[in-house]
Amino acid sequence: MHGMGGEGEDCPFSFNFDPATFKVGDTVSYRVNTMDGWPFVGTLIEVHDDYVVIAPGPTEPDARYRGTREDRPMVDGGEI
16 A cells, blocks of 8 residues: 555555455555544454454454455454
8 A cells, every 4th residue: 555654654454345356464554434434454264155253453463343245354353
């Protein structure tokens, strides 16, 4: 994602935006329906036919969020 960092810097993440190719370990940009589409970064830990399970990162090592299986998964804000 070019231009997402400081001047001349790129975003440090490489995202998978193709739900057809999602696999465990992929980094995704996900949204939370109660936070106006604000982007978050997570890692897929489960991939199912109609949903994914996302680990939000090292600041919440035990958290797991169920999200929709789409280019930028949507998580229900009630899970946060």
